[in-house]
Structures are given as structure tokens and as C-alpha cells.
Amino acid sequence: MRLNLILVLSLCFCLTFSLAEDQRRPLTRGKRRGVRPKQARKQTSNAVLQQRKTPEGNGQDGSIFIDSYKNTIEPKPNYDMTPGKTEHCVFRGITMFDKTMWSPKPCVTCLCSSGEVVCDQIKCPVLRCQLKFQPVIECCPICIDPVVDVPEYSGDSPVPNDLAELDTETSRSQTDRKERQKKVEEEWIRKKDDERKWRKKQKKKEAERQRKLKKEKTAREKEEEQRRLREEEEERAAAEERRRRMEEHKRVEQERARRLEMEQREMLRALEEAAERAQEEGLHGDEANEEEEVVWLRGDVFQMPPVLPTAAPGPPPLPPLQKPSEPGKEKPECTEEEPEMVTTLLPPGCSISDVIVTCENAKLTSIPPLSIPELKSLGLQGNEIKTIPAGAFNGIPNLEWIDFGKNKISSSGIDPQAFKGLKFLSRLYMDGNLLEQIPSELPSTLQELKINENNLKEIEENSFEGLGSLVTLEMEGNLLSEGNVNPQAFKPLKELTYLRLSRNYFRTIPQGLPASLQELYLENNLIEEISETAFNYTTNINVVVLRHNKIDESRIAPLAWINQRNLESIDLSHNNFYLVPSFLPKSLVHLVLTGNQIERIPGYVFAHMEPGLEYLYLSYNKLDGEGIEPESFFGTFNTMTELCLDHNQLTAVPMGVNEMTTLHFLRLNNNKIRHIDEDAICDPLNDDDSHLVVLRLENNLIDARKISPAAFSCVRSSSSVVLKPQRIK
Template structure:
């Protein structure tokens, strides 16, 4: 008993000594350790790695089926890009040879990263679109704000600065009359400032600032103009001033309440170890001696700059007036602006002088307005010598605007009322890469065969939702991707693609094409054409004479009853993706030679939503098959050698096998039916119909 009491007493003494030691730790030292850890954790590499680890533990890839609408359209589903292996394929895979992704009508190249929304980042990975939400890390400043268009908060002091027209703190001397020597410390301060986000009302103001701001500015200027003990030595070395406590401080050092508090704590505690000195030296090298107080006056803008409407905002070099209820383009003079967003207003006209004050525009968004062709001046865009992207979607144009800049690389006039494209409509646009004219009244009758002649660099052409009955003539030789969905195309003749030797993707879904109306020489000799989408047409069997370079074939939503033998036999290196969902395939429409030529290459085979009563022959011979969909058929049993080859003692490459919504009695399945599949969790058997 005495030994136990003695042992407890010794432990109590040890705990008290440790607690007292912690209490004696200087408050400044503890604060420095805390900030040092924050700086370490906020480094770029650490942040990205921490985000990745966090998402990897919270995001689980989910197998998603597309949502079929009443018009047979298929909504796209995005998946997380953290787990490439084991992610279910969806119906909209049409990546092309390089693994391109199709996103809301736009084609993204493999490994492309973009942000469809301020807080979302997406990645194109081998034909799959994978998106993740941004993760905001805590900021260490006491006051934070969330700038418009951003998803993460920033320090309040950061938002008080402007970069427009190079009007920053180090340029304020142009308006206050300060000498160049006195500008030096402020310039160093500006170099430590992060790029700011500012409101439009802070930049485009007609008069002076508010009285309180003026007083602060005058007080700041007065402090800068006051000479030190030896003003003649400014710039030759850090001069010294005496503080109220008798210590020296650099004249270039601005007061910092937090640092003064730390110094007072140091005086009170009386601690000054070597670690603190090293931290102070590190702070000097890092530039924190030029820290500024939380309330820094905003520099007064130059007089004469026009006031912008309240609904507009400024972010770096972009003026954004989205849904600002504008009825006309406001006059602006801002030579450094490179992007102007006027989406979702009521603008009906564009006068010749509309963009005279924005000569360096590179991107102009005029979509979703009421702009008419008669309301556009003949020289409205002529003097925008650096414009590369012009978006006029959702207006009331009946013709393509004239005098467009030759620097254009992207032109979008979707969802308008275009009635014709003549030989001169697109002349001079030699640098155009992307042209989108979807949702208009265009047809082979009102589109001149020479309309695309001058587009020497055009690679991406959208002509969907128009009234074409045949493939447009005169396509540029440089075309790589052609979208003609939702037209009235009935045939593909043998001269359609004679001059388009670079084309690698053709989308013809939602048309009226029959296999007998596809000419044998229409595309069989194409060497780069690897993706064709013929979904929702009038096909009764898989077309013959397909391109020998084909990798991806999408035939969903037809009336296909048969896969002819050897139809894929001529393809090199071989078909990889075959989608035959929502057709009328039955057992007598598929035999062993139907997949001849694709046994070694086929990676994904979708035969769901058909009339199959048994597993199609030849599945066990597909050595590269990863995804197999046989759900929503009339299959009643799975025999031992229909999926796995019992004679060969090796694992199958199958990662996902769907057999749900059939009439299979799971208890009657042979124990060897799935013996070659490495993971049984990849087999989906439930639910089944009971009949």
C-alpha cells in the first residue's frame, strides 16, 4: 500500500513539473512555432498532397448509368478522377484516338484540365470526364472575405488592392507627386503582395474617394513625405529612428501592431534564445519587415475614368457584367482589359465605337442577349486586333457579322437564326480553329460549298440542330472533328470525306441514316477516322464498310437485329469500344464470326437492353475485354464456358460484368461460370426478374 502511494506521489510531481515548464514557455515562442507550422502546411506541394489524400479517403467512384430522357437523349455523368482503375464506363464514351472527352458538346483533349464552375476542377482522362470540388484551406488572417467568382475566402487586406492599368500602391506617386526615391519601400511592399481581387466600383470611379479615405490618404502621404534624421541618405541604407521605448527601427519599416505586441511580450517575458533570433532573421529575408496594417487606404484612381454599372465586377484583367440588366454596351476605356463578359443581358445593338476603349480584348462573350444582325455596325469588331474568342450564342442573328478580326481562333454563333452562309461570310479567318453554328436554320441549300474554303486551320466544326439532309460539301482539309447531330441526314455518299484526310471523329446521332444509304467508299479508306457515333438513326444491322482505322463505334438506339459476320475483320489495329445498347438483338442475330477481327482488341462491349436469351458466343475468346454489359435482356442461365474458358487456367481481364434485370436463377449458375474472374465483386447479378 505504501509503495502505491509513493508511486502516485512521484507521478504527480512529474506531471506538475511538466505543466510548469509548459507554462513558462514564452508566449512569443509558442506563437512563432504555431506560425511556422502554418507556413509549412500552406506550402504548394503540401497543400496539393493534403488535398489529394483527403479526397482519396472521402470520394468513392460510383458506377452510374445514363439517364434516358423522353427524347432518347442521354445525360452525361461525371465521376471522380482519383481512381482510374475500376471506374464504370458510361454510354457517352467517344474519346477518339487520343482519348478525347465530349463535354456538353465540347471536345476536351486527353489530360486536359478545366474549371466549368469556380469551385470545380475537371480532368479528361482517356475519354472519361472526372470532376472534383475544390477544398478550401483555413487562412491565418483575422478578417476574411470571399471575392465574387471565387470559391475560397482570402484575407481582407488582400482585396484592397488593384492591378488594373498598373495602378498599384507603388504607382500612387504619379498622382501624389512623391519623388522616385520615396517610392522604393512601397515598391518592395508591392512585390510581397499577392494578386488581388477588386470590385469594379474601386477602379472605375469619376470623382474623389470618400472623405474618410481622403483623410487617410493624406495622412499616409504625410508620413511618407516626413524626412528622417538624415533624409539625404534615403536609398543608401536603412536609416534609424528612435521609438518611444528607446529602441531603433528602420525608417522603411511600416508599423505592425502584431509585431509590436510580440516585442512587448518579449520584453515582459525576458526571453531571447537563439531560435528566436534565427526566426527573426528568417522574417527579414522573407520580407515581412514590410508588412502593412490591416487598414491600408485604397489609392485614388485617375480622374476621367467612366463609372461602370453596379452589376459589373472586375477580376484581374476581366470585366464581368453577367446578368447585369444592360440594354446597351457601356462606354469603357481600359486598355489593359483582355476579357469582357456581357452574358445574359438585353443588349440589342453593337455600334461601331462600342469597343474603341478596349483595344487589347482577347475574349468577348456576348451570349444570351437580343443582338440582331441589323443592330451590328459594319466596323463593330474590325479594330479588335487581338480578339481570339468571340461568343454570340443565343441571340437573333440571321447572318454572320462582317469584318470579323483575322486573329479569331474560336467563333460561336449557336442558337441563333442564321439563314445562310455565303462565300464571303467567313473569309479572312485563316486562324480559326473552332467554329460552332449549332441550332440555326442552315442546310445544304443555303450554305455555299465554298463557305469554308478560307478556313485553313479549322479542326472543330459544330453544325448540329440544323436542317442538313446530306453531309455539307466543301469541308476544310484540316477538319478533325465534325458534329452533325440532330439534323435530317439520310445518306452518306462516297465524296463526302474525299478531302478530309485528318478527320478522326464524326458524330451523326439523331438523324435518318439507313445502312443501305451509306456508300461503300464513303469512309472505308480513312486512315485517321477512329470514332463514329450513329446512335438513334434507322439502322437495322451493323453497317458494313466501316473505316479500317475505327476504334469507337456507337450504335445505340437503333433497330439493329443482326451483327453481320466479319463486319469488323478488316479493321487495324482493331475495334476497342462497341456500344449496341437499346436495340433489337436476339440470339439468332449474333454468332461466333460476328466479332471476328475484334477478339484481340475489344475492351468494352455494351449489349444491354436487347432481346438476348443467352450469353452471345465468343465472349470467352475476347482476351482484352474489360467491360461487358448484358443487363436488361431475357437471359435465363449462365453456362460454365460462356464467360470463362475452363480449359485455360488463367484469369480473365473482365473488371465489370452486368447481368442484372434478366431471368437468371442465381442458385442454378454453374460454380465454374465465373471462375476466371479475379474479383467476384465486379459481377452484378441482382436484381433479377421473377417469372
């Protein structure tokens, strides 16, 4: 009985042991898979199989951690998770049925196997790539760049039975992978070193280049500074040379004037002595009266009658005029032979004074042959001279001023070499002749040229060639227009400041005016508009006179002259204006609009001017009581000095006049003003001194008895107010 019992127990023990071995074999042989086989295979698809290890130990919950129970590849896990088994597991106080799988934490999967908890912790493979990325839902990073794939065992592939062989292959694969990874890392480090060396080299080259550029820049700046200093030195030397020449010229002129003065005194003394001797000897008879009176010149500005030898005893002949002896030199002894006196006959109708010869209205038909080297000025106006031949001025080479006004000189009658020998000519007047073009080959020293009242029909590009010193040019009363004046004609005139082109046929402002121009006179033309480019290059223009033309406010371009900084005076009188024009120059001080048809002064038309308008002339227009707004004079209250509104149709003193604190002259005469309010002209709240000097109110409709005594409180003197006569009906 006891033996049978032992056999039964032994049999039960063997069966139990066999069953337990069958159940554990899948764990040791790698027959199970985790809960997410596809996900695990995806994470390890690009890496070799992990090296198997023995369980490291039990967890705190009694679970056993093994390296992986997923290394054994099967098509599908065959865990039986049906509850009701007698063997169960307790994990952290929770009872798990046999074959149950769960994940207590990320990347860890546990299995209840016959009452024992077995956990599988996923170990990430070592990746041999440089760019890695770990997805959000994955436990292990993956390679972004391509790597060498290791074939994965599929579910149908045979699983190696020999675990030692698998471990050897895995270990060898890991060793090869580590070597390849080490080589890749070394290659990467080498590339990084090369790149760092290259950058360092580039940085060094850049620094060298910057140093070179800086050195070149310093050298250029030094060279520029040396050049500038050299130019300044040359300019100073040239200025010093000019100053020395001017002083030398001045000294020579003073010496010449002193010498001439001494000669004049000597000559006068000799004449006085001769006259006294002649009077004493009684030589004033009829013979002297019968002789023809002839005027003789002795090469200078002095006149004396000739003394002819007669049988009767007379005064001794005058000795030749001697230059004053220089200090330290003795006068030469007089000899019996005296040098002949160089004389020139002055034509009838001519006179001489000092260094000026005037032959005005002397009926000359040609230039008189004079030989007076000291002569400075020659006036030949009002004659009948037709030609100027070559060599006409050979005897008077030091002329500075010639006046050919009102003769009959034509362009063909002037020889090209006529003015060649005049090295000091600065003024040439040829008004009232028959010239059709500018004379050629004029001296470069010329500063003033007047060709008014001629027949000039054309100004060519080279008409003023060589006249770089010309300052004043007048060509009024000719046949000039914008069609026959070349825009390049004024280019050589670098110093021109004064230009008169009145009484011609211009319809627009001439083009090509020089930048140096300061005053321009274009009255009595046919000008209808002022274009935007009219004064583009004349930035120094100061005075523009355009009276007696055909301009109206709509034909002035907004940018014609508003930005001019030096234009202070504009005369637009006797044109076709109905309004005070807008866009006037900012720098304007003096504005003349007399004799137009102006009916209104727009508001703020003077507000943009700096510092402000001082003189405004609006006489002889059509301003009435509604034509002046409260803001019409805005901007002039602290600058207006003279305001002329006479000969209009005003019925009252314009608003804003009483605010002009600097007004000195106010003209309101010849209007229709009937009453003057107490504060119309003078502001009673202004305690400043009286500023009005002249106030004219005559020829209005004012009853003087109705004027308040305080109406003229700002006038300096009661005598300065002109009230009579009035046109009271």
C-alpha cells in the same frame, strides 16, 4: 595381089578416118546439147556465153572433161541413144551404149561418143549484181536485182562459124563485165563508207546531245537544291522570327503582370493604412453611411471608395500610384500638385476580377463605355443589347474574349467596323441572339466563334473570309441546310479542326468541308444518306457524330469512309439501322449504335479493321439469340475493351465473348438470358490473368444457384459481378 590388098586397106582406113571425123565434128563444132537444154539456158539466160576452153584432161574414169559441149546452140540434140551399137563406153565399171548421156554428179553431164566418155561440167557465169540467189534445183545462182541481159542465141539464129571471133567477143564481154562489176563494187564501197561516216557523225551528235542534256539536268538539280536550301533557310528565319516575337510578347506580358501585381500590392497597402487611420480617428459615423456607394476604377482591376473632403479633419488624400522605379534611377521629388487620377465608372450589376469584367444579367441595353486598356475578357451575356456600334471597344483594345450570349443583337445592328480595333481577339461568343448571317470584318486573330441558337439562314462564299486562324466553329440550332450553305464557304478556314452543325436541317453531309477538320458534329438533323464523296477531302477526320438522324445501312455508300485512316470514332445512335452497317472505316476504334432497331450483327463485319475495334455500344436494340453469328465479332478478339449489349432480347451470352482476351467491361443486363454456361464468358483453357473488371447481368431470367463457380473465373473480383435483381417468375 599384094597391091590390091594395100589399096583395099588404104580405102578402108580412109573411110574409117572420114567416118570418125564426121562423128567428132559435132563435138568440136558445138552441135550437141545436154540432157536439160531448157534448164541450162535458164541458168545462163542473164549472163554472156562462157569462154570456150580446150579439154583439161581425162577424169579418173577415163572420161574427158571439156569446158562445155553446150556452147554450140542447136534447136534440139540429135543423139542416137538406140542400143545395139558396136562402139560402147565403160564408166566406173558400167557399160554405156554409144550416144548415151548421164549425170554422174550434180552439174555434170557425160556422153558416150564412139567408145569415148565426154563430160560437160557446167561453169557458172560471173554475175554483176549485189543480190544473188541459188534455187534448190539449179546449179548456178541467179540475180534478184535487174541486170543487163545478154541476148541468147536461139535455135534458129545462125551460129558463128569462126570460133576465134566468138572467143574474142566473149573475152571482150567478160572484160567489160568485170570493169562494170568493179565500178559497181567501188560505188557500193563508197556508199558504205559514206553511210559509216554518216552513222559515226550521227553517233557523235547523239553523244553530244546526251552530254548537253546531262549537263542541263545537273544544272537544274543544282538550281533546285539551291532553291530548296534557300526556302529552308527562309522558313528557319521565319520560324526564328516568330519565336522571337512570341518570346517578346511573353516577356511584355510578364512585365505587365508583374507591374500590375506591384500596383495591386501598393494599392492594398495604401487602402489598409487609410482604413486603419480612419478607424483610429473615429470617422465611421452616420455621414459615411448616408453617402451613395459608388464603385470607381483607376484604369486597372482595383477598386476603392472615393474619399470626399469634409470640414472635419480626415485622413490625407492617397497619393497617385507610381510605377516602380527602375534600377539606377532616382524617384522624382514630390510636389504639392498631384496629377489627376483617370477613373471609369463601372455600371451597376458588373463586377471586375483581375483582367475580367462580367456584366451577366445586368439589364444592359448597350455596351458600357469602358476605358481599361489592360482588360482581357468581357462578359455581357443575358442582357438586352441590340447593337454593336463602331468604336464600342476603343477603351478596351486588348480584349481577347467577348461573350454576347443571350442578347438581342441582329445582323443589321452590328456595324462593319465594330471589331476592327481588336487586334488580339481570339474568342467571340454570340449564342442566343437574332443573327441571320455571319458578322463581317471579324478580326483575323479569331480562333473560336460560336453562333449557336440564332436565325442563320445562309452562309455565303465570303462569310469566313480572312478567318484563316479559326480553329473552332459552332453554328448549332439555326436554319441551315445543304441548300443555303455554299460549298466554297469553308475554303478560307485552313486551321479549322472542330465544327458543330447540330440541330439544323441538313439532309446530307455538307460539301466543301476543310481538309484540316478533325471533329464533326451533325446530330439532330435530317440526314438520310452518306454519299461516296462525303469525306473525300477530310482525310484528317477523327470523330463523326450523326446521332438522331434518319440513316439506315442501305444509305451508306461502300466507299463513303472505309478508306479513312484517322477516323476512330463514329456515333450512329438513334437512327434507322436494322443491321450493323458494313464498310465501316478501317481505323475505327469507337462505334456507338445505341437506340436503333438492330436485329443482327453480320459475320466478319469488323474483320477488316486495323488494329481493331475497342468500344462497341449496341444497347437498346432488338438483338436476340439468332442475331449474332459465330463470326460476328471476328477481328475484335484481341482488341475489344468495352462491349455493351444491354436492353436487347438475348437469350444467352453471345458466342465469341469468351474469346475476347482484353475485355474489361461487359454489359448484358436487361435481356432474357436464362442460363450461363461454364465457358460462355470465360475460356477455361485460357490461363492468363483475369481481365474483366465489370460484368453486369441484372434484370435477366438467371437462377444464380445454377451458375457454375468457374463461369466467372476471368473476373477480377466477385464484387464486380452484378446479378441482382433478376426477373425470375
